[in-house]
Amino acid sequence: MKNTVVVGAQFGDEGKAKITDLLASNADVIIRYQGGSNAGHTVVYNDKKYKFHLVPSGILYEGKTCFVGAGVVIKPDDFQKEINELIAEGISEEHFKKALKVHPLAHITMPWHTEVDGYSENSLGKNKIGTTKKGIGPTYTDKYARVGIRVEDLFNEETLSEKLDVILPLKNKMLDKVYNLNTYSKDEAMALCAKYRKIFAPYVCFEWQQLLDDAKRNKTILFEGAQGVLLDIDYGTYPFVTSSNPVGGGAGVGASVGPLAINEVIGVFKAYITRVGEGPFVTELLDETGEKIQKIGAEFGVTTGRPRRCGWFDAVIAKYSVLVGGLSSIALTKLDVFDTFETIKLCTAYKNKKTGEITEYYPTNVYTHKDYEPVYEEFKGWMSDTTKVKHFDDLPNEAKIYLKRLEEVSGAPIKIISIGPDREQTIFV
Numbered sequence: 001m002k003n004t005v006v007v008g009a010q011f012g013d014e015g016k017a018k019i020t021d022l023l024a025s026n027a028d029v030i031i032r033y034q035g036g037s038n039a040g041h042t043v044v045y046n047d048k049k050y051k052f053h054l055v056p057s058g059i060l061y062e063g064k065t066c067f068v069g070a071g072v073v074i075k076p077d078d079f080q081k082e083i084n085e086l087i088a089e090g091i092s093e094e095h096f097k098k099a100l101k102v103h104p105l106a107h108i109t110m111p112w113h114t115e116v117d118g119y120s121e122n123s124l125g126k127n128k129i130g131t132t133k134k135g136i137g138p139t140y141t142d143k144y145a146r147v148g149i150r151v152e153d154l155f156n157e158e159t160l161s162e163k164l165d166v167i168l169p170l171k172n173k174m175l176d177k178v179y180n181l182n183t184y185s186k187d188e189a190m191a192l193c194a195k196y197r198k199i200f201a202p203y204v205c206f207e208w209q210q211l212l213d214d215a216k217r218n219k220t221i222l223f224e225g226a227q228g229v230l231l232d233i234d235y236g237t238y239p240f241v242t243s244s245n246p247v248g249g250g251a252g253v254g255a256s257v258g259p260l261a262i263n264e265v266i267g268v269f270k271a272y273i274t275r276v277g278e279g280p281f282v283t284e285l286l287d288e289t290g291e292k293i294q295k296i297g298a299e300f301g302v303t304t305g306r307p308r309r310c311g312w313f314d315a316v317i318a319k320y321s322v323l324v325g326g327l328s329s330i331a332l333t334k335l336d337v338f339d340t341f342e343t344i345k346l347c348t349a350y351k352n353k354k355t356g357e358i359t360e361y362y363p364t365n366v367y368t369h370k371d372y373e374p375v376y377e378e379f380k381g382w383m384s385d386t387t388k389v390k391h392f393d394d395l396p397n398e399a400k401i402y403l404k405r406l407e408e409v410s411g412a413p414i415k416i417i418s419i420g421p422d423r424e425q426t427i428f429v
Contacts (some may be wrong), residue, residue, distance in 0.1 A: 001026040003221045005251040007330075008228030009267030009321040011237075011244075011275040013301065013308060015333030015418060016268045017041030017057045020224045022416075022423060023266075028219035030210075031253030033174030035226030036109060036136040037078035038294035044421040049084060050089060052080050056224050059091065065211070067101045068203075071244060071254020074102070074151070075109035076196040084248040103206035103256065104152035108196060112171055112184065113138040119179050140243035140338060147171070151204055152268040154197040157190075165188050200205030208256065216261050223251040223262070229321040237366045240279030267327035267412065269318060271335045274308040276301045280369035283311035283347045297337045312345040312376065315409035320362035320413045330407070331416035335399065336425075341381040344402060347374040348409050353358040377405065387420045392429050 004027075005019045021043045025029050032054070041052040045060060052059075054074060056066040068074065083100075087093055092407055113135030120138075142148040147167045153160045164186055205211060215221050227246045230236045235247060244250065248265035252258045272293055275281050285293065290310045293299065294411035298307035321327060349360045352374040358375060382396035390397055393404075395417075407414050417427040 001220050001222075003223075003261055005223040005225065005262055005326075007225045007248050007251075007265055007266045007267050007325050007327065008148070008231075008246055009325055009327060009330070010228050010273050010314075010317060011230045011271045011272055011279075011281075012039070012226070012228040013299075014228060014268040015274060015331075017043045017052060018333065018418060018423070018426075019268050019331045019416060020222065021045070021057050021060065021143055022426060023222050024056075024058035024061055024064060026220065027058065027064065027222035028066060028400050029215045030056040030222045030224055031063045031067045031069050031251075031255040032056045032072055032226070033251045034222045034246060035242065035372065036073040036134060036139065036240070037075050037082070038134045038136045039226030041175050041226075042421075043320070044164065045217065045423060047422075048089070049312045050086065052086075053082050055082055055086065055100065059086070059096070062095070064099055065101060065215075066099050067208075067211070067255075067364060068103060068106060068207070069255045070105035071250065072103070073107045073109050073136055073143070073244075075114070075134060076199045078134070096203045101211065102151055102200055103209070104150065104155075104204055104206055104209055105172050105208075105256075107139055107143045107148045107390060108151060108154075109135040109139040110149065110189075111192065112175060112181070113142070114221065115181050116173040116175070119181065136322050137243040142167075147327055149193070151200055152206070154193050155202060155204070160190070160193055161186075161362045170368050174379065195233065206352050210348075212257055219254075221257070221261065223255055225251065229267070229325040230317060232324075235320075235324045235364075237279045237369075240366065247324055264325045264328050264329050266329050266415070267321055267325055268317045268331045268333060269313070269321075269410075270297075271313060271338060272297075273311050273314050273317070274299050275311075276306050280366045281309055281311060282350060282369055282372050283314045283374045284309050285311050292335060292341075296340070297334055311405065312347055312374070314347045314374070315342075315406070316347060316350055316362050318359060318406075318410035319360065326379045327412050329372075330412050330416040332403070332406070332412060333416070333418040335403075336380060336385075336387045336419040338399075339384065339386055340361075344379045344381050345376040345401070346409070348377055350377040351375050379405070387425055389419060389427060392417070392427050395427070
């Protein structure tokens, strides 16, 4: 296996965790490179569901190193809660201490980040972004404003004290005067950081340079992304986006290895498309078909439980994701959701309702998306069970026709097809 990045290629929730889990079996090091606990992944193994938010899903394997990279922002209480829940599901505490590593340069989500996030989202009213209110955006804001706290700061009280002397006056003024929220004394902040130090102590990897240097020379690396290309801070449906770079180019930065360590970028798509939260969605189905996809696909967010908006596969988005996401191949999930559909549609272009102009290229100004309607191609459904198919040649002919067209309009080959939640329900093309 080559050093591979797994990228969500739509709006997140594409089934990346299953693909990451499958590929992790052949990797030595699995690195989560961006995002925070606002992400959610579900892996099904031996009919048991494991839910991940910050911990790389490769933790289910023995003998792997699972690394939370510098590009991730970590809410300590969520991190501890996730580990406790996974231990309760049968993963041993000893395994975590051996396998799980945290980058000392990763930034920490403090309570004031969560409070500001909730206030800001609620104050937007009908213009809300759809954030999970977990403080991810404000944490990244402080990171780039150079007033953030990193994991390594927790382990040097002198450094931490000096940073808080700079951070707290600025933060408290904003909390009080702008947001009308409670402020924090230095003693309170130091006590919080002492608590967080205990949480991270078993996992922080101060030898990360040695670990990654060895991995680059002697081992296989799998880079695990969160969210999706259309939620990227630069290339997504701004401002309805996350606060980091899920695209393939973000992997090298967030994982501390640079682009030359990456050999392949696999973009994960659903056979249709879903979105949680606010923002434009040209192929959204607000009818019985959308409800059918939602019901069969069990489309509810892992982190929030919110129902996902559903629509036909959007090849305009796919083509865009292949370009800006750096995708070299496609992993397609949930093909089996269409097993009972007599007709399946595929959006290949957008038509401007005002001008009649048709475009196959993604309009980046999302405020104009209300002016577009999808141009569809229609396909005959296969009306048969695909969940037990083991080989591509054994798929129904109608399914192969749909997949072939999807490859053509997206601009990348399909290498993996998922036809169910279990590891075994996977076709490698």
